[in-house]
Amino acid sequence: xxxxxxxxxxxxxxxxxxxxxxxxxxxxxxxxxxxxxxxxxxxxxxxxxxxxxxxxxxxxxxxxxxxxxxxxxxxxxxxxxxxxxxxx
Numbered sequence: 001x002x003x004x005x006x007x008x009x010x011x012x013x014x015x016x017x018x019x020x021x022x023x024x025x026x027x028x029x030x031x032x033x034x035x036x037x038x039x040x041x042x043x044x045x046x047x048x049x050x051x052x053x054x055x056x057x058x059x060x061x062x063x064x065x066x067x068x069x070x071x072x073x074x075x076x077x078x079x080x081x082x083x084x085x086x087x088x
């Protein structure tokens with residue numbers, strides 16, 4: 001993991017904020033998804049930038065579903081070609 005940002009609303013005390021950050025630091029994603037709380041993830045994503053090859057793997061049995069999928073490099077960003085200016 002490269003980064004994790006916390007965003008708390010005004011209902012959290014400083015002590016509660018620190019407790020959450022400590023729990024994350026000690027348990028990471030395992031704490032977030034398997035911890036004893038009823039929280040939900042609002043947003044998460046994985047971003048891959050090519051070129052390289054990846055395998056798609058079944059998340060239950062870890063069997064390879066598709067092998068050596070080549071990811072192309074991300075195209076250079078040109079503001080005038082990006083949404084909402086593009087016709088794609």
